[in-house]
Amino acid sequence: MVPGVISELVIYPVKSLQGISLTQSLLTEKGLQWDRHWMVVNEDGLFLTQRSCAKMATIHTAITETHLVLTHPDHTPLEIALNSDLTEQKTATVWKSECQVLDEGKKASDWLVNVLGLWRGQTLSLVRMNPSFERQVSVKHSQGNKNTTHFADGYPFLLTNTASLDVLNSQLLSQQLPAIPMNRFRGNIIIDGMTAFVEHQSSSLIITGQDNRQTCVIDCCNPCERCNVPGIDQLSGQVTTPQQPSKTLFNMTHVEQKGAFFGQNAVLAPNSKNAIGHMVYVGDQAEFV
Numbered sequence: 001m002v003p004g005v006i007s008e009l010v011i012y013p014v015k016s017l018q019g020i021s022l023t024q025s026l027l028t029e030k031g032l033q034w035d036r037h038w039m040v041v042n043e044d045g046l047f048l049t050q051r052s053c054a055k056m057a058t059i060h061t062a063i064t065e066t067h068l069v070l071t072h073p074d075h076t077p078l079e080i081a082l083n084s085d086l087t088e089q090k091t092a093t094v095w096k097s098e099c100q101v102l103d104e105g106k107k108a109s110d111w112l113v114n115v116l117g118l119w120r121g122q123t124l125s126l127v128r129m130n131p132s133f134e135r136q137v138s139v140k141h142s143q144g145n146k147n148t149t150h151f152a153d154g155y156p157f158l159l160t161n162t163a164s165l166d167v168l169n170s171q172l173l174s175q176q177l178p179a180i181p182m183n184r185f186r187g188n189i190i191i192d193g194m195t196a197f198v199e200h201q202s203s204s205l206i207i208t209g210q211d212n213r214q215t216c217v218i219d220c221c222n223p224c225e226r227c228n229v230p231g232i233d234q235l236s237g238q239v240t241t242p243q244q245p246s247k248t249l250f251n252m253t254h255v256e257q258k259g260a261f262f263g264q265n266a267v268l269a270p271n272s273k274n275a276i277g278h279m280v281y282v283g284d285q286a287e288f289v
Contacts, residue, residue: 003287004193011035015151016049017059024281031156039151043122045092050229057237078111101127141221147267155265160187163196184230197254199264202288217269223261
């Protein structure tokens with residue numbers, strides 16, 4: 001099989017806010033550097049996403065050398081120091097994971113409430129993982145190998161394939177529905193030049209630098225079953241075609257089990273743990289095997 005290439009690298013510093021497209025990124029066991037490093041929660045510590053608050057898609061994120069910067073057209077920017085001496089600890093829940101987190105404080109809380117409003121009648125907070133806490137990834141689909149992650153739904157990497165999106169879009173267009181961009185699926189590593197849906201029939205993704213830099217391996221775990229987020233415009237927060245593309249994905253047969261699947265959840269392979277700190281670049285050779 002002819003190898004493909006990495007066509008895009010994307011991080012989402014705050015879970016469910018806008019992503020940042022990069023030309024290069026540091027590879028870590030927890031995912032690409034700064035990916036899902038922060039999360040929005042209510043007073044009960046429950047995490048908030050676009051599933052119940054589509055307006056989160058309207059908040060732009062940026063990472064400078066020193067700060068996370070959140071911006072919205074109707075509000076002044078919010079700056080959060082990348083390195084801080086936070087001390088206010090609390091518990092936050094991501095699905096079934098109960099995490100120990102650090103609160104970014106009242107200024108961040110007030111900014112989020114001004115932009116997003118209350119959720120379930122409660123104020124919002126911006127939190128990051130307590131450095132002393134390790135959130136374990138389920139070993140059910142990783143051959144028992146242990147991995148950790150920040151605030152991703154379940155796995156530190158989401159791999160997507162442009163050829164797979166082309167097939168999905170052809171299905172949408174055949175129903176007189178609009179094609180959708182890749183950013184609807186919020187993947188981290190986007191691969192171009194390979195067969196559609198090969199990601200669901202492969203055990204690993206092998207990444208090799210353009211100048212034969214160190215090779216690293218990312219192990220495929222399981223297909224990503226989609227919720228309503230791919231139906232949300234990732235800039236405006238608007239939903240123009242309700243139930244799509246989930247309904248179309250559900251009726252396709254690219255994954256054996258029934259469901260609205262797109263993209264492959266993944267973890268760093270055990271033999272690539274020594275590649276932590278390794279840089280990956282747009283244009284690197286990438287091959288599903």
